Amino acid sequence: MLPQENRLKHRRDFDAVYKSGTRRTHGKLSAIALGRDRGSVERKPSSETGFATSPPSAPPTRIGISISQKVSKSAVVRNRIKRQIRAALLELLPRLSDGWDITIVVRPGASQCNYCQFLQKLEQLLASLEVLNGD
């Protein structure tokens, strides 16, 4: 499971990502990314006590996953895909640069993929969105 600060939660954040993010698609997965450092930074200054010490340019990157009933009618299958994607993202998280809102959209047919395929596709998608700190 992702830490709380890396989760994308609210509907208005999802809407903002869908409206003006950059979309990339690879196979059965699709990723949309939006930089957070304009406009939304001063909306969210309250809770950070460490906010004074670190410069305001790097809020943590938040990720949300969207999977529709068209992928599978079974809630068990959908939850399993979400867990596997989250596990893969956890592996990639240290290499991500800060300050992004990302939505992963699972498209129909993804119920046949396994963990390694998800990991590869996510890596390629994030690299193509240039949010990976390359090495």
Add this chain to the structure above:
RNA sequence: GAAAGUAGGCGUAGGCGGUUGCGGACUCCCCAAAAGAGUCUGAGGAAAGUCCGGGCUCCCGAAAGACCGAACUUGCUGGGUAACGCCCAGUGCGGGCGACCGUGAGGAUAGUGCCACAGAAACAUACCGCCGAUGGAGGGAAACAUCACCCCUCACAGGUAAGGGUGCAAAGGUGCGGUAAGAGCGCACCAGCAAUAUCGAGAGGUAUUGGCUCGGUAAACCCCGGUUGGGAGCAAGGUCAAAGGAACCACGGUUGGUCUUUUCCCAGUUCCGCCAUCAAAACGUACCGCUCGAGGCGUCUGGUAACAGGCGUCCCAGAUAGAUAACCGCCCCCCUUUGGCCUCAAAACCAAAGGGGAACAGAACCCGGCUUACUACCGACUUUCUCCC
């Protein structure tokens, strides 16, 4: 041995370890919070479908009662339950050789509607038929005439519903008698109805007697009985800087309608009391509701049982873009192949390699049921048939 039937096994299964992670509770640390550390804990029998019944919350001011109305679509009897359309026990009917299973099982004589096609006729008749006793018409007969009786003919009035044919269904069924022909018209048995007696708590069972008899359909409207304030649903509803409370009380305000009683609210009066310096935040699962409950387990008592009661013991998920996991290894189990052992041959056993580890399925306020989905296995009890002793 074969073929079945019933009710079960806290729905019973994978176990251990490693790496990376998540939710909750408690403890430590700390002035406090956050962060951190530690310990414990973290999906199901159906969590599903949302088909019923409740709890809980809000709105229509509230509660109780009487009469009328409406709705529900509940409907054999008795019991259980907070309640139910659920459960248990029984009755009737249907199915099965049987163990057993199914059952939406009030009323068609309260009334209305419908019963296509066919058929004469679908609930009231008469097409083909049968008869023509009675009445009518014509004729005959005894010496003659008339009337009556008698005989013959007609099928005019009329009688009949046995037989034919139609249909899911045609005025109880079969037999004997009876009659002009027939008919419960009479009798016997059967089916059905009613009354009485008796058994039963009751649904009903049994017996006797009686008059002879009435199509089906109410999962058609309806009648009777029963039940019920209506509506919305935890995305209910509430808190989130900012004060109102108590007493008295006019007119008025009610759940489908009317009425009665009690209470509440409301303008107003009196008394007591409070707030407004700035900033931030400000309708979002941020917090409450939210998990101790018609609760689980054990045992005893009552009851045929469903279930109820007593005692002891336990606390057992509370998420909110939604945790309970992702990946890997070993053990164990199952299947396949190969080899070994044994053997006439196989099975079983041992070893190696490969594959698989379940199916249905994810809490979303909580309970009680119903329905549906589904893997491998375990052992009971019962019935019928066959074989052996």
Add this chain to the structure above:
RNA sequence: UGGGGCGUCGCCAAGUGGUAAGGCACCUGGUUUUGGUCCAGGCAUUCAGAGGUUCGAAUCCUUUCGCCCCAG
């Protein structure tokens, strides 16, 4: 999570107990030199599945499945 609706031929669909209309599409034949148009004929579904009520069910009752819509 809650609320509501639908399912009839390949497509659009009518049908509220008594033979499952119609249109498009498709097939065959005719008309035409040929194609189109036009004309005639044909074409089906255990009416989403299962069980029940009824003499008789697409229709009534129970239940399951699938699809769609609405509410933050």
